[in-house]
Amino acid sequence: MAAGGGGVVTSDPSKHFDPKGKLPSKYTIELQEGLRKSLPFDDKRDFEEAKRGFIAAPTYKQIMAEAGNVAWDMGSYEWLLEEGQNFDSIHPSLQRQAILNMAYGLYEVVPGKIYQVRGYDLANISFIKGKTGWIVFDPLTAKETAAAALKFINEQLGERPVVAVVYSHSHGDHFGGVRGVVDEADVKSGKVKIIAPEGFMHHAVAENVMAGNVMTRRMFFQYGVLLPRSPYGHVDQSIGKNTAAGNLGLIEPNVIIKQDFEDMTIDGIKMVFQNTPGTEAPAEMNTWFPDMKAFWAAENITGTIHNIYTLRGALVRDALEWSKQINIALYRFGQDAEVMFASHSWPRWGNDRIQEIMRTQRDTYAHLNNQVLHLANQGVTINQIHNVYALPDSLRNQWAAHSYHGSEEHNSRAVVNRYLGYWDANPATLVPLSPEDSAPLYVEMMGGAKKIIKKGRALYEEGKYLHASEILNKLVYAEPKNQTAKDLLADTFEQIGYQKESPSVRNSFLAAAYELRHGMPSGASPKASGPDVIRGMSTGLWLDFLGVRLDTSKTDGKHFIINFVTPDNGEKYLVELSNSALTNISGVQSSKADLTITMNRSELNDVMMGKITFDEKIKAGKATLKGNRKPYDELKNMLSTFTMAFELLPGTLPDKKATPTSGNTFQQASPADTSGG
Known part of the structure; x- marks a missing residue:
């Protein structure tokens, strides 16, 4: 597994790397010039x-x-x-x-x-x-x-x-x-x-x-x-x-x-x-x-x-x-x-x-x-x-x-979020419509796409980039295939990015501009943690994440209890599916369990890292099932495999076909990389 951003991409610094990219506007240039005069650049320490x-x-x-x-x-x-x-x-x-x-x-x-x-x-x-x-x-x-x-x-x-x-x-x-x-x-x-x-x-x-x-x-x-x-x-x-x-x-x-x-x-x-x-x-x-x-x-x-x-x-x-x-x-x-x-x-x-x-x-x-x-x-x-x-x-x-x-x-x-949470105490924002549901209403009331693009372009030309992004974002949600709207929103994001002091904020606007113009590139694979990190994951955390992966469209009316035992480290867990929620508790076993699964944690590591499937461990005698096997087979079929093939901005994913599920359904996906905090 790789850590970091993957391949190093460079370009000629004397020109924009993107054929659709724009140079800094006169408003951006004026802002930067003002900052050069007002910030304490004389302090060279x-x-x-x-x-x-x-x-x-x-x-x-x-x-x-x-x-x-x-x-x-x-x-x-x-x-x-x-x-x-x-x-x-x-x-x-x-x-x-x-x-x-x-x-x-x-x-x-x-x-x-x-x-x-x-x-x-x-x-x-x-x-x-x-x-x-x-x-x-x-x-x-x-x-x-x-x-x-x-x-x-x-x-x-x-x-x-x-x-x-x-x-x-x-x-x-x-x-x-x-x-x-x-x-x-x-x-x-x-x-x-x-x-x-x-x-x-x-x-x-x-x-x-x-x-x-x-x-x-x-x-x-x-x-x-x-x-x-x-x-x-x-x-x-x-x-x-x-x-x-x-x-x-x-x-x-x-x-x-x-x-x-x-x-x-x-x-x-x-x-x-x-x-x-x-x-x-x-x-x-x-x-x-x-x-x-x-x-x-x-x-x-x-x-x-x-x-x-x-x-x-x-x-x-x-x-x-x-x-x-x-x-x-x-x-x-x-x-x-x-x-x-x-x-x-x-x-x-x-x-x-x-x-x-x-x-x-x-x-x-x-x-x-x-x-x-x-x-x-x-x-x-x-x-x-x-x-x-x-x-x-x-x-x-x-x-x-x-x-x-x-x-x-x-x-x-x-x-504010730490102390008060995300709600601003206005009931209109407590149960808001999703952007894709509210955007068509806004677009209709603003007179349609042509008027919004005209006004958005005028705001862009005036250097009012946040104002332009406010209305163009609505249009892109309402019409995710409207490339003219996406390109103009990208131009707006780009100028905001140029003006930001924080690389994290700058990158977010510039990367969004790139995806609006060209879509999310397929096959991109940024940072990932290595097998050591997966090996260091607690059994309880792995079981917790199985609960996150649960596809509740497949769980209606189902209930089971599984005792899960890893003898080499002395751990015991009770895993229960009830009301479409998969829960676990450490150190507890049930006398009424439908199934008891026993395998060493060292063997589970191989499964979590994708070296071998759980079924292959069972076949090799490295894991045993005692009781009714049905809950094990049902759980396998209930787990989703997450991919990054989803949009952060509308109309940016060229292929929305589902990614085939891995044969190793109990494999643990690599955690996100914490580098940089």
Whole structure:
């Protein structure tokens, strides 16, 4: 299985990659020019810090995957480094961030002790020099990029074994390359420690299973999976350039940090771990190195304000808790820290500078939470807040307060959603018509397609892109085959995308424009987790997802109880189909069960990964059925196999034929990739 966006697509940066694409309008150009004059571009400290400690860059720009594809290609973004070039198709602040993320090679963070390899993946990989070997913090997304980084630092500084790995948190770009730096046998024997925060294994898998298929499809938009790397397409991913398209693995940690703070010494290096659950990830931790006065901020403090709501889909995060955890770190470690480094972006040096960044990000998350709720308590709704909420100038004038990974628009709505939910308290929006049902009414009342296109084009020519998209979107839902309407909506989306500071928002508009013009390309396969992630899934979570896959058109009037037993790990589950709901409970068995299924969890792994079918396991005697086989056969026929062959925008799927169901109906679909948070 591959992690990352798949094939690298590039184009001539001097012209638009899409024959239907439009150049920046005069309104977009005027906006970008105004931003170049108003933003604090005189503050060059980030550029100085991003270059500090540089040791060497590799001679290569590409890293190949074991499967033969390009896993990583920094060269595909080199057009960003053209001296003095301003791209009117890129928000000036985003262009600045995209250039900062072009750092590539080996950097020294603390002389003789802490190093980072940057520009090998979405994240940084950090190396702490112990008495005998390397302690690796966050081994990237893919085995291939992590192995290349380890090889490069060993070539530059002398070969040393990896004695420990720290997973700072439960997102794929922070553990997926572990097999590129350590051998699983050494972890199981205890020779190598893998250290992670409490809840890591559960969240590394569970966060992206239940809605994994649709999350992966939505990733086409947030990550611009199909966009060429171009001034008119993909330029950056805010916390790095992109994610690697290689082998994503997972080795279970053998040391778990459970307390709020835990001291540990490994290979002569003293560390204090700070658990920060419920911040950027459900399981995450910072690390303090007291002897070096160095603070590792994980992904809690980077070169951007992060997502409170991730556009590909995820549970809404807690901006207030995030600010509180930064505050704890500020007063526990920040008073003494002389260097702060993280799993993305660049380090900061000097106590004054570190405290400045920590306060800026603490205050930005706190202001977001508190001011949004201040406005909500005065009646501002979820459908208004993004047009009302704004940072104060004291934060807006600091680069560390800019929302590249997040955006003020979608993060402000997320805060309302966390506390009040999606309803704006207007009964007209409580049980709304579906867009395809309401759109024909709007189109009829507006006088039909010709009038809407005429007005939409006039609004576009006036630079009123959000107004144009409001009415054109109705027309496209009413007439999904109206290519003129789709092309005009695409033109509108494109200008909005050019104007956005956040790559996630930019990519979403530009990717939607592409699909409106050309349809969703068939066979596109973005990020997917590897077999290690499926192997790490709990049996209960697998059974939960079978309930999601249940086709209730086939369950009417059916009821059964199945005892499911996996002797090798001592698990027992009661699985019941009742009222078209498939439920399970751990540790319980029924004396009235219709069927008992017994198989080792190690055998179930083969089924979940698609190596062999459940029926073949039964035939081989690796699984036994005791009782009435009928519920097993019925359950097989009730399970749907999800594909990404569905539209995010109307009229964009050229072939709506159903995809044949796999013969292995109990195979677990790969969870969505959590890279980037």
